[in-house]
Each structure stands twice: as structure tokens, then as C-alpha cells.
Amino acid sequence: MVKICCIGAGYVGGPTMAVIALKCPDIEVAVVDISVSRITAWNSDQLPIYEPGLDDVVKQCRGKNLFFSTDVEKHVCEADIVFVSVNTPTKTRGLGAGKAADLTYWESAARMIADVSKSDKIVVEKSTVPVKTAEAIEKILTHNSKGINFQILSNPEFLAEGTAIEDLFKPDRVLIGGRETPAGQKAIKTLKDVYAHWVSEENIITTNLWSAELSKLAANAFLAQRISSVNAMSALCEATGADVSEVSYAVGKDTRIGAKFLNSSVGFGGSCFQKDILNLVYICECNGLPEVAEYWRQVIKINDYQKSRFVNRVVASMFNTVSNKKIAVLGFAFKKDTGDTRETPAIDVCKGLLGDKARLSIYDPQVTEDQIQRDLSMNKFDWDHPLHLQPMSPTTIKQVSVVWDAYAATKDAHGICILTEWNEFKTLDFQKIYDNMQKPAFVFDGRNIVDAEKLREIGFIVYSIGKPLDAWLKDMPAVA
DSSP: OOEEEEEOOSTTHHHHHHHHHHHOTTSEEEEEOSOHHHHHHHTSSSOSSOOTTHHHHHHHHBTTTEEEESOHHHHHHHOSEEEEOOOOOBOOSSTTTTTSBOOHHHHHHHHHHHHHOOSOEEEEEOSOOOTTHHHHHHHHHHHTOTTOOEEEEEOOOOOOTTSHHHHHHSOSOEEEEEOSSHHHHHHHHHHHHHHTTTSOGGGEEEEEHHHHHHHHHHHHHHHHHHHHHHHHHHHHHHHHTOOHHHHHHHHHTSTTTOSTTOOOOSOOOSSSHHHHHHHHHHHHHHTTOHHHHHHHHHHHHHHHHHHHHHHHHHHHHTTTOOTTOEEEEEOOSSSTTOOOOTTOHHHHHHHHHHHTTOEEEEEOTTOOHHHHHHHHHSOTTGGGSOGGGSOSSOOOOTTEEEOSOHHHHHTTOSEEEEOSOOGGGGGOOHHHHHHTSOSSOEEEESSOOSOHHHHHHHTOEEEETTSOOOHHHHHSOOOO
8 A cells, every 4th residue: 555644734735635535545645744733633623724625525534544643753654655745934034035935844854754764755845845946855865865765756736725625626737847767757657646546647747856846936926927917907997097807807808818817906915926936036036037036026016016005095095094993804814715814915904004003803704813913913924934933922913803793893993994805795784884884984895896886875985906996085095
């Protein structure tokens, strides 16, 4: 029986291994992590991450051929294939701080694999890593191998949170990169055979190591670039009276461009886009390509601009001050159908409003108060380091209250900021909300999910990103 072990029980490792276990009943799959609380959660009825469909998959396999354990060394030692799915946070100090990936956790995982292995192994990069990481890992394993053979493969994940299980069941492509040697090609075939249990052969792409590593960074950079492109257009739409939804629909009808990732919003978030682009910028700089680095840096700049533009619009509309005014924040996760708040635009928007002394009342159906308070009290990039390095009991920000109901959040509020596109926000009783708000009552729709005209009929002053401006907003222009 082939045995797979995955180091790291997070958003990538947990769901990916659960689906492999489901689709390959003849393979034993162990997911290991040093975090006792995380493994305990994976073994309970309350999984540590929210992902539609994940519960069912885990419950079908757990205890049969899917196991979650803190006994890292035992399972690594026994495994034929070791996936490494540990954090690769952005460095916060030293060379490349604020751009380069911190490979501390990757290196320690590689050293541990070399240390405990008693048989040949295939080591698979599952985390998003900079190009040439495999070379560094190879050196560590080879120099500590004690005669054991290791083959390194790159098998980047292309999951979207909120649809991860569906993405795993029906992937666009599975990418496997390896060495162009007989042993490297044999390792590629071994991993390919695992995926072939449910993925058709034409959807399994094999490349050299560097192409696989770079493909992941490139894919995220291209997706983020599309969002920044349409967000840049949204600012121009507001200035000219065009409607960004109509523009993006027309542009998306061009088959060369396509309609996906052309929805304007308050900005992109999530654990990957910004981190991977910064990583790409750093790699370009290190390889003497400053113009290429600057091109990709601009994608991040537009994203930051979109968030600050949104905050400026809120403050300017409300008589140029939100000091001591209650602002309801609907949605804190970076997108619907996930509880993930990593790099969510809501953090920067909330911090911007708090900087002007607003009182925030936040509601998100999947994010806890503890998580929200921690996110708002953390420094940039700290979220991606282990919990023990983060503020454990976050300093409660007194201007922030977290409630479990949209109506409680909006009661007596001066304005509403919609920052996540949860379906339930589309069906709220806005007449009831309006009746219980301070007047004039404002809605700032950062996701373009409400019917602005209906809300205006009720009496709201509405700002929708990239849409023709309400007369009120034209009279009170936002200045940067």
C-alpha cells in the first residue's frame, strides 16, 4: 500500500489530502502538523476551516485511510510520498523584507525529512514557493541523505477558497514538475498515477521543476492583474459617468479576454495574490529585471489605491468626518463562502475608518470576534506566521464591536460598508435597516451586490464602486 504524508494541515494540505484519500481508497493518507489544536479540530466535528463540501469528504475517509496526527516524524518516516504544505510567509526583516518569501519552515521541514527517513522518498512542494526553491531543498536533502535517494517534485495548488473541493474534484489542470532525469521522470509518473485515479490524462501537465514553480506565481499574478485592471477602470468610470459593470460585460464578451475575474470591488485579498506578486517582484529584482519588477508592483499599488479610495469616499460623503459615527461593516472575510481573513480588504478599510475615529460594528457569518480583533491589531504580514508568534489575546480595539446579525450591526449606524459578497446581504430587509439608522443613511457597496436604485427609493445615499455617482457624492468629492 502506498503511503502519503502531508506536512501542514492548513487550507491547502487538509482539503487536498482529504480528496486524495476519497478518490484513492487504496492509498493511506496522513496529514501531520505540530499544532495540537489544529489536529484536534481536524479530528472533531468542527473542522478548523470552513469550505463547502469539506465536512462530507473528511467524514467519509477519516479513520479509514485518512488520518490527522501530531506525530510528524513517524508518518514522514513511513511515507513513500511526502507533500510539504507549510507556510511560506513574506519576510518581515532582513534581506528582501516585505517582498521575499521566508523559507524558514520549508527548510526545517526538509531537514526533518532527511533526518527521519530510512527509505527512498518523493518530496512534493505543495506550498507556493519561489522559483529555484526545489534546488535549495534538493541540496539540503542530498547533503543529509545518509545514502537515501530523494526526488523533488513541484505540484503547485490552484485552489480557490470557497470552491476548493469542487476545484479538487474537477481541476482545470494538475501540474507536476520534476527533474529531466530517469529518476525524476519515474517520480513524476508515480505522482501522476495518484491523480490519474480521478483526473483525465490530458489534464495532468508535466514540466521541468522551474516551470512548475514559476507557473503558480504567474497564474496568481495574472489573476490579480485582471482585478487591478478592472478596478483601475472603476475609478475612471466614476469620474466619467460610465458604469463599470457594463464596461466589464462588454470587454468580457471578447473571447480573447473572457468574463472571469472582471468584477470590480473594494480590492483583492486572500493569502496568495499579494504575497505571490511581491515574491515575483523580488525574484525579478534579483535577476536584474527592474522594469518587469515595477510592472508587477503596479498591480499591488492599484489594489492599495482601490482600498484607500473607498475609505476616502466614505469619509468625504459623510461631511468629511466619521469621528464617533457608527459605521456598520457587513462582511470581513476576503470573499464569500470562506472564513479566511488573510489580506482581506476589510482590514485596510476598517483601519482607515478607525484612523478617522469611526466606531465600527462588524458582522460576518463565518469570522469570529477573536479573529477580527486579532487582524485589526496585527502588523502587516504577521498573519502568515505561526499563531504563537501572533498576539494571542489581541488588544481589544474599543472602537470595534463584533455582532452576529446584520440588523444589530446597522442599528443606529450612520453608514453601511459592504465588504464581502455574502449572498445573505442581497436579501436583507433594507427598509427595516433604513428605519433604524441615523439620517442621512449611507450604503457604500464595495462588492456591487445591492440594487442601488431600490435603495435610493427607500432613501439611502448609495455609493457603488465604478457606477455613476449619486448626486450627493458629486457634491462631496473624495480627495486623496
